[in-house]
Amino acid sequence: MRFPVLVEVRLRPGIADPQGATIQRALPALGFDGVQEVRVGKAIRFTVEAPDASAAGRQVDELCQRLLANPVIEDTTVSLGEPV
Amino acid sequence: MTTKVGVVVFPGSNCEHDVVEALQGLGADAELLWHGDATVGDVDAIVLPGGFAHGDYLRPGAIARFSPIMVSITDFAAAGGPVVGICNGFQVLTEAGLLPGALQKNSGSRFLCAPADLIVASAQSALTCATNVGDVVRLPINHFEGNYTCSAETLQELRAEDRIVLRYVSNPNGSIDDIAGVCSAGRNVVGLMPHPERACDPLLGSDDGRRLLGSLLATAGSRLPA
Structure with a gap:
């Protein structure tokens, strides 16, 4: 059987995420004031x-x-789909 | 007998010729080794140079650690052979498990390219044996993922075993405990983010790198049969 898989790789809490920080800083300029984390x-x-x-x-x-x-520095979450 | 150093070239390495030139300037015999080679041959020391091995895809060093030559490098290190990873080479060594910890993105969100003053924290390593604790050396840094991190237990172990080799005088990237370089428990595997090979001529602003690469050659030479 062949299973579709989705692996999400996340930086662990406390690990620097300059990309995330930059995106968060850009959002208020577009009017999204409530976005955090x-x-x-x-x-x-x-x-x-x-x-x-x-x-x-x-x-x-x-x-x-x-x-x-x-x-x-990273955690993963695995989602296994129904076999095709 | 001239000390022979193998400088490993991965697809995307870009500092290998600088390392070869610096080592030759110190009287060593330096040759390039291809990452796809099955063996490191008869070299006395190995350098993993800076660059973007395998494009840094997935993570810096993540794919490079599976390059065929890494098996032979791991054996060489296990037998006590001196191995130095510079910048991207340091990242490869952490991914390969030859050094603890990991290099995360710089805390200031910036690619850093500047001279950095470093304090020798341990002179008991393959890259610092010809220096003294407390010596300050100036080497260029050139990285985006140079922010060293590790678990609290690993940090405690590194401190207790005197395995922090170099510290930044002024921490540029957020590295835990100002760490710029660490060594293995056997002290023969060393990784550092700054580039000693780019500081081997006074014309380049510093020749302090000669003391570090000279240490590597001294370590390698001391293992040669008399």
């Missing part, structure tokens, strides 16, 4: 071949740890 991350989409959802999840967790995120 802007954080910029990455969304990585792919599909993975696995016999079932838990095997797919294990594979994705491992590749997140080994490549997609640096655990010193």
Whole structure:
């Protein structure tokens, strides 16, 4: 089965996010005064071949740890879709 | 016997020739190693130069750590061989797990390109053995992701084991504990954000880099058979 995967990579709390800070500073100029806590991350989409959802999840967790995120500065959230 | 240093070229490295020239100026034999090579050969020391290995895609150093030559570099380091990562090379070494911590974006949201004064915090490393604690050296910095960070436990370990090698006199990027460079537990793997190879001639404003690269050659030379 082939599972669609969405991995969201976020900077951990306390890690500098100059992009997020810059976006937040720009928003009031457009009239958006109430926006706070802007954080910029990455969304990585792919599909993975696995016999079932838990095997797919294990594979994705491992590749997140080994490549997609640096655990010193980043967290990940994995969303596994219905197999296609 | 002349000390032979391998300078690793990844796709996107851009400081390799500066490193080779600086090392040759110190009397070493320096050669370029391609990231796709299976082995580092018979080199006595290795330098991972600055640049944008693999375009810095995903994160600086994230893809480079899987380059074929990294297996051989890891073995070389495990055997006590001196390995220095400069700037992007430092980022590669942290991603590869050869050095602790990570380099995050500068706290001031700016790419920094300026001379920086650094204090030698430990003279017990492959890159500082010919200096003294408290010496101040001036080297250029040139980075956007140079803000060193690590867990509180790692920081405590680095301090307790005297593994913080260089500190900024005036912290330019938000690095924790003013850290500009650290070394491995074995003291043979060193990473730093400033560029010693760009400070090897008084014409460039400083030749303090010669003391650091000279330390590397001294470390490598001390391992050679007499």
